[in-house]
């Protein structure tokens with residue numbers, strides 16, 4: 188674990204909200220040395236897409252993921268590539284006429300896993316009535332199914348993500364709303380101003396992410412008093428360590444657990460009111 192010198196003040200749970208990325212932040216990056224799927228990659232299943240489409244989606248991943256995590260390129264340089272990646276994959280998925288009623292089965296059959304200690308994290312937030320916003324550039328329908336199947340889709344959880352639009356017979360026909368990718372979460376946050384307005388009495392933010400783009404997820408919080416940011420650095424560690432340490436308050440290197448967020452939540456939720 189690396190900690191920057193920033194002194195973050197945290198008050199009790201009443202003033203707190205948690206904003207977290209999903210893929211590779213709440214979900215695991217790897218398990219027993221094997222990569223775990225993102226919400227997009229969970230669709231890589233015979234139930235939903237054919238072999239040609241699988242091949243094309245994998246090729247797109249091999250082309251664009253290295254760009255997403257490239258420490259030598261600026262966010263501005265990456266932006267058009269991210270739009271291209273997401274748009275191409277979403278078009279392919281629409282062509283496959285994916286059926287809504289098969290999504291739960293695809294999630295069940297996948298090797299997607301939430302980080303060790305996830306239950307303590309979700310359950311504590313729920314017990315303490317701390318709102319959890321999951322802000323994901325992944326697929327909202329799949330993300331919801333993952334947390335539902337893990338029994339942690341509690342009423343305090345709100346999701347902002349890319350949602351599928353199904354026709355009357357339950358076949359995918361489009362994606363709803365404005366596309367969210369890794370590096371436009373600031374715009375996404377501003378579009379969801381109503382959500383943040385509802386939480387205006389909670390100016391202290393605990394933010395969890397795995398990309399530098401995730402740091403903008405709290406930009407919709409109008410009067411942030413204190414923010415503590417935790418970054419999971421899963422991949423290309425040496426190349427990206429410096430920028431993560433300079434940007435996040437706490438950087439967790441190849442840590443597949445929720446131990447640190449849970450310890451912080453334990454502290455916050457047992458601290459006396461200030």
Ligand SMILES: Nc1ccn([C@@H]2O[C@H](COP(=O)(O)O)[C@@H](O)[C@H]2O)c(=O)n1
Pocket residue numbers: 208209210211225226227228248252255272273276322323324325368369398
């Ligand atoms: N076709 C795609 C597009 C994106 N990804 C990965 O998903 C992650 C986005 O979700 P967050 O919950 O982290 O916002 C992103 O980091 C991409 O690597 C993908 O696997 N396939």
